[in-house]
Amino acid sequence: MTAVPYSRITGTGGYLPPRRVSNDDFVQLLAARGLETSDAWIVERTGIRARHFVDDGVNSSDLALEASRRALEAAGRSAAEVDLIIVATSTPDMVFPSTATILQAKLGVHGCPAFDVQAVCSGFVYALSVADAMIRAGSARCALIVGAEVFSRILDFDDRTTCVLFGDGAGAVVLEASDEPGILATELHADGRHAGILCVPGTVSGGQVLGHPLLRMDGQAVFKLAVGVLENAARAVLAKAGRTEADIDWLIPHQANIRIMNGTARKLKLAPERLVVTVDEHGNTSAASVPLALDAAVRSGRVQRGETVLLEGVGGGFTWGAVLLDF
Template sequence: MIHARVAGTGSFLPGKPVTNNDLVARGIDTSDEWITERTGIHARHLAEPDVTSSQLAYEASIRAIEAAGCLPGDIDLIIVATSTPDCIFPSTATLLQAKLGITNGGAAFDLQAVCAGFAYALATAEKFIRSGSHKRALVVGAEVFSRILDWNDRGTCVLFGDGAGAIVLEASDAPGILASAIHADGSYNPILCVPGQINRGSVTGDPFLRMDGQAVFKFAVKVLADVAREVAEIGGVSLDEVDWLIPHQANIRIIQATGKRLGVSMGKVIATVSHHGNTSAASIPLALDEAVRDGRIQRGQKVILEGIGGGFAWGATLLRF
């Protein structure tokens, strides 16, 4: 039987941290106390106007490929999870493929499930590898969410940041990814969306991110807890046996409430939202890479990754790192 295991991780954040007080200095009608109390966010990274998702993805990918001990040409599948692609087409994945100098004809495509994008992409890549059709996948979450924020809406603009995270997933004889589950319910679309459309050269409708924060909170806590239990059950382990939980880094209150609902102490939860903000599809691999590189996550440990995004779409993966 062919399995899929994480061979290496990488991440990249653009520029210097932008603190809450920096946002106040830029004219945002808010305060460090207001943001911190409600979200747990102290800082985030914001890309310069000429920096794209594929550039962030490239930097994260190079680090993941190096950690995996392989070469770019060894990658035969690239999946980029993003809601902020470089352009309508070609895909950010093919732009990344070109930047990496990969010319082996391997598959490359984008996947759009907003903040659940990395969970969806990881589940998809794992199935390609287990089928035997591909041997080594580069799975990336990359976002420049600062491009779709209304900087006059203090309820949303202070929440998000830019960045990218990547993993190399490779075929293995030993189990790595133990279980995955992905779900969606489109009836919740209006709660979190960017409703604008490109139509004949112009944007029609609202081009900015809009969110009903309270509705998102209630739904997110429930389904994140449910899907974590689901993958643990599929993988045949109890939640007590899971060493680390890495939830989507949206808001510290959602993270804490999810952990409480699962009976998982915050000592077993990887939380980077304080210094990354919500980086959408990049948040899970960013947090994973940080915890791998600082030594918290060790080989052989069991980890649950889970995310939820607009749609709503949500999903989780249980893996043995």
């Protein structure tokens, strides 16, 4: 394969497990554990009204498979035409092999490179950036990029400040070599000094879990960092592409907290109706949130071909990044 000038998204797909968990469901769940919360308390602080949880026996690769099938169908491609698979996840099916290789087998294909990217809630933006670089370098021509998570498995249901935030799901895109502009620029960053503000500080050793195997988060510290780095990443990626704020048709940020999302839109002087919001029904699905929101916007008819879209992610690590693209 030879190098090509651009990569372009040709299809999107998303999948949420059927079990919808409303805020009222959480009120009852936490009450049984002696904790108080309310729909109003959750909505006011996060914008979340519901999220979806997997049933027992359902893994990230299962969600990824459904999202991938829908993305491939939208792109008019078969799984056999895919020559690169990247899965962004913080909740893999197992320690190894990668969820990407498990997905590859479930798709019924073999031989192409397949690997996971672990950048937590920035994972899909990282994975899309890697796939773009590989396609431009001539290493692939038709890539499947997936964000898939089962965060319900790592939540501490005795911590009402975190367990109400997250949900399960998967989103996927097909990214293909193109002679027309698609992905215009990417921007990736990390600062490991802040690893402790959002983490699951446990590991497996000698057949036992060492440390704390459930999610921990310093919400105020995450909020403070997120707003600033998202604005900086947006301005950097616009500068790389030779574009301005006025060129953005749609902002699709990581769906973590409506206040962070609205704050980013205001800093970029974007009208509220140009912000794609799915956090109200999806919750925070980590690496799946950006591709799920993109797919929802495409399938609802909001995002149209030729429009300019800014994707942004921010998450544990601390990681953040942005992708500017012409859809």
